Amino acid sequence: MQLVRFExxxxxxxxxxFSDPALQAFLGPAPNREWLDHILRETDGRQYAALVEGNxxxxxxxxxxxxxxxCWVLTDLAVRPDRRGMGLGSRVWQEILRLHPPDAGQCxxxxxxxxxRAARSFLIRNGxxxxxxxxxxxxxxxFEYIPAAP
Numbered sequence: 171m172q173l174v175r176f177e178x179x180x181x182x183x184x185x186x187x188f189s190d191p192a193l194q195a196f197l198g199p200a201p202n203r204e205w206l207d208h209i210l211r212e213t214d215g216r217q218y219a220a221l222v223e224g225n226x227x228x229x230x231x232x233x234x235x236x237x238x239x240x241c242w243v244l245t246d247l248a249v250r251p252d253r254r255g256m257g258l259g260s261r262v263w264q265e266i267l268r269l270h271p272p273d274a275g276q277c278x279x280x281x282x283x284x285x286x287r288a289a290r291s292f293l294i295r296n297g298x299x300x301x302x303x304x305x306x307x308x309x310x311x312x313f314e315y316i317p318a319a320p
Contacts, residue, residue, distance in 0.1 A: 171258070173265045176217040176229060181206050183226040184219075190251040196286045197248060215245065216270075220262045227253050228262045235276065242272055244280040244315075247292075254288075263296050267317070278315040281308075 176184075181201065187193055188200035209217040214236055220228035227250050233243035244266075249259050272278065280298065282289045284305055293313050294300075302312045 171227070171261050171265065172221045173218050173230075173262065173269065174221060176209060176219045178206060178210070180219045180226050180229070184229055184248075187248065187250055192288070193248060193251060196283060196289065197246060218262070218266070220258065220265075222258075226250065228258050230262050230266060232266065232270070234270075235272075239279075241276065241314075242270065242278040244278055247289075259292055260296055272317055275316075280313040280315070281306075281310040282313065283309060284311055 181203075185200045185202075188197075194200070209215075209231070215231060215233040217231045218229065219226055220230065228248065230247040231245040233239065233245060235242055244263075247259055247262060249262075278298075280293060282293070284290075290300070290311075290313075293315075296315070298313045298315045300311055301314045305311055
């Protein structure tokens with residue numbers, strides 16, 4: 171698997187995944203040119219494309235730690251619908267950690283809808299824990315990942 175910055179050439183394949191009802195339900199409408207322009211200009215985050223043999227199999231986004239949000243934030247992680255359940259999401263997550271190792275004590279945050287059981291299971295399998303017993307004002311659960319000390 172190769173993790174590269176998301177580019178315009180990846181957009182058509184990514185858009186095609188949004189015919190999947192689950193993906194659309196939790197990530198919203200298919201990304202468009204406006205979304206692409208935003209992520210290509212973004213300076214406080216990264217959007218990655220995961221490729222296997224040159225084919226897009228996963229997309230992941232993150233926000234870098236900044237003064238206004240000192241933790242890393244996993245904004246999204248989607249696996250091509252016909253490739254789910256093969257461990258690709260976990261491989262992407264491990265590669266993100268390799269590329270962006272947090273400092274000691276620094277955490278990762280992720281937010282998801284309570285109904286997204288697949289994402290919740292994924293996060294828990296990969297060492298995250300739910301930090302809020304109830305959804306916040308936006309209806310989201312907050313998950314945290316705190317890396318083990320070396």
